[in-house]
Amino acid sequence: MDKKPLKVGVVGMGGIGNTHSAAYVNDELAELVCVCDLIKAKADAAAEKFGVKAYYSLKDMLHAHPELDIVDVTTSGFENGSSHFEPAMEALDAGKHVLCEKPICNEITDARQLVNYAKKKDLYLGCNLNHYFSIPSEKAREYMDNGGIGEQVYCINKVGFNGSSAGYGGKGGPKWNLPYSHAKAFLTHPFSVMRYFCGNVTHIQAFMDKPGCRRSAEDLMLSIQSVHMRFENGCVGYLLSQRGDAMFGLGGWWSFELAGTKGTFCIENCVEKLTYWKQGQEPEVMNTGITDFGSTFPRRIHAFLEDVSNGVPKEYLRSSGRDALATMEYIFAAIESYEQGGALVRPHPLPPMHGDVTRM
Numbered sequence: 013m014d015k016k017p018l019k020v021g022v023v024g025m026g027g028i029g030n031t032h033s034a035a036y037v038n039d040e041l042a043e044l045v046c047v048c049d050l051i052k053a054k055a056d057a058a059a060e061k062f063g064v065k066a067y068y069s070l071k072d073m074l075h076a077h078p079e080l081d082i083v084d085v086t087t088s089g090f091e092n093g094s095s096h097f098e099p100a101m102e103a104l105d106a107g108k109h110v111l112c113e114k115p116i117c118n119e120i121t122d123a124r125q126l127v128n129y130a131k132k133k134d135l136y137l138g139c140n141l142n143h144y145f146s147i148p149s150e151k152a153r154e155y156m157d158n159g160g161i162g163e164q165v166y167c168i169n170k171v172g173f174n175g176s177s178a179g180y181g182g183k184g185g186p187k188w189n190l191p192y193s194h195a196k197a198f199l200t201h202p203f204s205v206m207r208y209f210c211g212n213v214t215h216i217q218a219f220m221d222k223p224g225c226r227r228s229a230e231d232l233m234l235s236i237q238s239v240h241m242r243f244e245n246g247c248v249g250y251l252l253s254q255r256g257d258a259m260f261g262l263g264g265w266w267s268f269e270l271a272g273t274k275g276t277f278c279i280e281n282c283v284e285k286l287t288y289w290k291q292g293q294e295p296e297v298m299n300t301g302i303t304d305f306g307s308t309f310p311r312r313i314h315a316f317l318e319d320v321s322n323g324v325p326k327e328y329l330r331s332s333g334r335d336a337l338a339t340m341e342y343i344f345a346a347i348e349s350y351e352q353g354g355a356l357v358r359p360h361p362l363p364p365m366h367g368d369v370t371r372m
């Protein structure tokens with residue numbers, strides 16, 4: 013390899029920070045230099061595991077390692093995203109490229125500001141929208157790009173967590189016991205997949221609810237989302253997500269079907285299976301033999317490392333901060349629709365790819 017590995021520091025050493033760190037250690041495009049957590053024991057344990065230095069504040073880590081190219085933000089917070097904004101801004105401020113876990117932020121104004129700031133600083137801001145970094149998605153994209161789908165007609169995305177009322181464990185802690193914690197923490201994934209295949213969404217209508225077991229437990233979370241949408245290209249779409257309230261039927265916990273005038277594909281269980289149908293032909297079935305959803309993390313992280321190493325123009329960064337912002341705009345449009353009894357909402361426009369970043 014002729015390129016020098018990119019030097020990486022990871023902030024937030026929970027399960028996901030450890031998953032990211034392992035991906036860097038195993039990727040020839042990266043050198044994991046240091047890890048950081050506000051909780052000393054977590055930082056120390058990860059540092060020992062990966063053979064790197066531990067820090068207990070991002071400020072100290074940035075000060076000690078001016079050579080870092082990338083700061084990876086894997087903190088969590090309310091709605092699994094409220095602790096992303098501050099460290100991500102701090103890292104950008106220090107001139108570092110940032111990969112941030114999803115949701116990019118849990119508040120839309122923070123998300124807009126973060127994306128704007130990365131653009132202003134001319135730094136890469138990526139988000140771990142890992143759900144389409146898989147073999148079935150890659151192959152499905154090939155069908156699309158080779159004209160195998162044609163004009164898009166509809167897409168259906170069912171995704172979330174399998175479960176039942178018998179398995180309900182009671183309302184979560186403060187980070188989860190909020191009306192929109194599932195919507196904000198999770199819908200970024202299906203919206204990212206739908207947008208990856210079908211483009212920008214122009215219209216959204218949503219219903220949200222929760223089952224009786226959550227009501228009796230006074231659980232505030234709206235764990236069921238039913239979202240109807242229209243895309244810029246004319247395709248119509250439906251997204252159904254639920255958080256462990258029921259078992260998913262056909263397609264498993266993660267299915268995405270896109271139908272067009274020339275053919276249709278369906279991905280099942282995210283990483284496992286792809287089927288392609290064309291009129292007059294036997295369906296083409298690809299079973300990957302992969303069942304581990306965790307396989308999406310190193311693939312997505314490698315793509316980020318490739319893009320940064322190659323110095324791709326910022327607008328070509330895969331799964332960018334702007335792409336993540338789009339998903340948050342859709343989530344906030346869905347929330348607005350729900351709050352208005354299912355009214356039709358047009359998502360807030362995205363910042364321009366080019367031009368004046370101060371006009372947002």
Ligand SMILES: NC(=O)c1ccc[n+]([C@@H]2O[C@H](COP(=O)([O-])OP(=O)(O)OC[C@H]3O[C@@H](n4cnc5c(N)ncnc54)[C@H](O)[C@@H]3O)[C@@H](O)[C@H]2O)c1
Pocket residue numbers: 023024025026027028029048049050051054068069070086087088089092093095099113114115140141142197
């Ligand atoms: N992309 C995916 O498929 C996927 C899957 C699960 C979770 N996630 C996301 O990954 C993120 C992390 O999830 P997790 O389960 O590991 O969370 P976690 O709460 O277990 O760990 C987060 C860690 O960050 C630390 N932290 C918080 N603020 C900090 C700061 N300013 N500086 C340093 N450390 C700080 C906390 O002490 C904690 O140890 C969440 O945002 C979640 O939404 C993504």
